[in-house]
Amino acid sequence: TFEEFDKEKTKLKGELTAELDSAKVKVSDLFTKTIYKNHFYGNSYTKILEEIDNVTKEDVIASYREILNNSQKTAAIAGDVDFDLIDKYLGQDIPEAKEAGSLIPIPQPLEQEYTEIIKEDANQAQILQGWRVPTIGDDEYPVIMLLNIILGASGLSSRLFLELREKKGLAYTVRTAYETHKKSAVFSIYIGTEPSNIQTSIDGFKEEIEKIKTIPVSEEELKNAVNNLIGKQQYVTETNGQQANMMAYYSIMGKPFDYQAEIIEKLHKVTPKDLLDCANKYFTDDYILSVIKP
Template sequence: MDTKVTCLKNNIEFAYKKNSNTPRVAFYLNFSLNNPLPEPGVYSLMVRLFMQGTKNRTAQQLSEELDKYAIEFSSELKLDYIKFKFVCLNEDFSKALEIFEDIIKNTTFDDFDKERAKLEGEIVAELDSPRAKVIDGYYKNIYEGHNYGYTNTVILENLNNLKKEDVVNAYKTIVNDSKKVAAFVGDLEYDDVFNQLDKAFGDIAPSVKELPDLRKPVLDNEKNIEITKPDMNQAHIIKGWIADTANSDDYPALALLNIILGASGLSSRLFLELRDKKGLAYVVRSSYDIAKLAANFSIYIATEPKNIDVSLKGFDEEIQKIKNVLVSEEELENAKNNIFGKWAFIGETNSQQANWLAHYGINGFGFDFQESAKERIKKVTPQDIMDCANKYFNEKSVTVILKP
């Protein structure tokens, strides 16, 4: 069934899709993050506190009630929005929505100090992972000076400066001044779902139609960063560039370029050349990481410390090859089929489908993004891939090396 898009009485866009004969429904509600942005860590703490109690329920009561009805609830911070969701049995939709409404409208942000201490401990533990540490260094530098660069190390430096009122005030700002998008997928009738949602959330602050012109991240020069971690026996390297995002003309070629270089597993060029032929890599791959305002394209390898220089040379060789030699029609067709297969796989469940609808909607990519993108991807030529590689793989890059 096609997706039906309407609006609640306060202009919250609502995407509805009926999937018959499915036992569980999924509902997502996203709030955009607009300027002015709070200090690093405010949003990260905020999303941890929604389960700590409301004006009507203690944290224990919330937990017990969700368990009783087997309701899966979560709140999650993304780069451009905060995501709330629940998944429940069809017959428990009304109960799940009632609890969900209570959390959204009446959360108390209790246990602030306890959750801040827990977050600090979790960040420290996560940064003990070499891969997490090098990724942190990469994002902090490629998005330096922008809130996209609020990585764990940045948050950790600021965490003890935060107060509960910072979180409370930031949440009020989000609710009162944000674009809001809702998505439902499951086996319930549209009128029933819409009426319940309109009653639950039609009275919150209207969804903002015109968002502020947010500043995009910019990378003006080449950066090379080395991080040492003495207790390691591996080296981790990431090299990346700022790229255009999903609403650009270059998106289809960038997505395919990622598949060809390193996002298709055993058949990708980086895997075949740097792991299979040269034996350099434990892990090697590329990534095209999309946000609303910008994206970044990166290549990553985990290798022995003695192979750092030859790995960097291998990166450059593969980049030069795709900039100067047209990919074959067969390789391009395989990449297209790979993308379409992945999209089918990550869109099988009601929850996955609702998640993507709400994601595309809140970022302004369009609820029909996958359908339109698929048609655009089909038209990409080998020359488009070469042109794209030459446009984005330039000297304005960030290279982060983590080594013993």
């Protein structure tokens, strides 16, 4: 592959450019590089395309060797295996997992910012609004996971789907997402809508956020959200491969291999007041709003 470096670079540039032709990908790209401005986490497709011609084959080889020889390594194994045999071959090379220091800084505090791109061939508007929130391992991590389920990550039963799509007919697609990194995380709301509905959709975001900040979630809605989230957690760890992948992820994030069990235990302890307090603490006016429209 290194012998065909220039060919691979050209291929990658073409693939990223093709991806960015999608308005949905483009708004995500705009949002990411704005909410993580001047930070490693903001290296979106367009940022990569801006810098890729400066990357040499020697740079890639040096990075490859650095990762191979000096990075933190994790081996997560699930299934019916001979662990004594595995320990014999891997034990000396991969020591007991421990959290390694990270050179990536914590992102700077966020201030409200509006970004917009005109895409003349777009058929609809794409809107993303988001906030920085605590990440995996924080005390409020389970609370934000549940806010995500309640607002927009539970499909047809989520509040945003019911209000903005079913009742108001604003959305082709509407959802929330909770994306975590080691040093930060983002909670976002996305909608695809008619260009004439941009402001109405943004007002709809504001209305639903205000509700979650002022009206306590009912015990029934909270229970349903907990069950939904636990079901999702179990679904993505059904196979040995999925279990190993999840354990490796937790280890890299500085958590024990069985962190999922700890999360599930904490989910059952979340109260309506926890949700209210968390929403008020993080769903502030310091947000990023990105729009792609024709």
